[in-house]
């Protein structure tokens with residue numbers, strides 16, 4: 041593996057005299073390192089990575105990037121390299137990263153399982169790999185994970201015709217974080233690819249009083265996918281570490297008794313105050329059987345889905361003195377109950393066009409529904425959605441909403457919008473949107489322990505890939521997918 045250039049690419053690094061006067065400086069000071077090259081075809085291979093530096097600016101050139109000595113950063117050369125320099129001693133072929141990404145998007149294959157499958161496929165190469173090479177050839181899940189994020193970033197930069205620049209300090213995971221955050225921020229709202237999608241399956245052109253208009257139909261639903269978040273209701277501040285229960289602002293609450301409504305402080309080694317009736321709720325020698333069983337079940341469920349064997353099981357558990365989960369409807373209940381473990385975000389809301397294209401995604405910290413959205417818009421006087429109707433899906437309304445819910449019956453009843461009907465039937469078929477929601481739910485096991493920035497990035501990347509696959513299918517089905525110019529929405533993106 042060699043750098044793609046033999047000369048320094050800084051404009052100022054030219055020879056000022058001699059026969060090479062005016063030419064870029066030649067690189068020198070070659071160093072060579074033993075690495076493992078993970079090939080798609082032949083498995084892990086021993087390889088050598090060469091780097092060279094410029095004698096004037098001291099920038100060091102590697103196969104995928106050069107290290108800028110002034111800013112201590114890694115500037116990637118642009119495009120996607122043949123093999124990604126994922127760790128100091130490991131290169132992974134780009135087509136392999138692409139395959140893992142597609143396996144995740146199409147079949148929910150986790151990083152752990154992508155790594156496991158690769159190691160199984162190449163057992164022979166692993167067994168015959170030279171022991172003297174001083175680098176372990178086995179692919180670890182953490183490396184497969186870093187490869188996914190680095191590959192996605194490089195592809196994104198290539199599509200936007202910009203270069204990826206990362207810090208040269210810290211470990212790979214910390215190095216990637218600022219770039220992941222920047223990409224997440226660039227995907228919000230209308231900036232998401234396909235946000236302005238329309239096609240024959242999600243749009244219908246209508247004539248009203250001689251004027252042409254169109255209806256665009258989308259389905260919004262909450263999917264139970266979540267990641268750990270601050271235990272304070274609706275707090276959106278990131279957790280300092282994946283094991284934390286509270287964010288930095290609310291960290292003093294770590295000292296509060298876990299019993300709901302108790303203002304006592306915990307004593308060292310406990311999550312409850314000294315009140316005996318509170319202490320029994322967590323007494324490690326006297327744990328209620330339900331408490332233990334629930335945790336065991338949780339552990340089993342996580343392990344069987346993810347298969348990494350060391351899943352974190354510190355889930356939010358409500359427990360009362362009888363070891364039961366206190367029922368919400370039981371208003372007369374005065375028994376103390378405690379809330380142990382970490383809280384999770386409540387759900388992911390997806391806005392899906394009726395053809396299956398995902399137009400938007402947002403993390404909800406408390407429960408949200410379409411009537412909640414409508415109530416909120418009324419309360420803040422927002423008029424943006426005045427030309428939209430927001431009915432609750434008829435099946436959902438029939439089974440999940442109380443008949444006494446007057447607000448919902450008044451504003452969200454699908455039957456009062458005749459435009460949604462054609463020949464006595466629902467005009468738009470929401471089954472494609474339901475399939476999309478079911479597909480999205482499959483990522484729960486993979487993302488449940490991800491940190492906020494990787495969680496958002498991963499889900500958005502999966503959505504991007506699926507949207508591209510569905511668009512190709514819509515073209516084949518002659519449904520004429522198009523992207524509406526942003527000016528039409530009064531936006532300039």
Ligand SMILES: [Zn+2]
Nearest residue numbers: 048053094097
């Ligand atoms: Zn130079």
Ligand SMILES: [Zn+2]
Nearest residue numbers: 238239242395
């Ligand atoms: Zn569509």
Ligand SMILES: [Zn+2]
Nearest residue numbers: 270275287290
């Ligand atoms: Zn907080």
Ligand SMILES: [Zn+2]
Nearest residue numbers: 297302313318
């Ligand atoms: Zn207490």
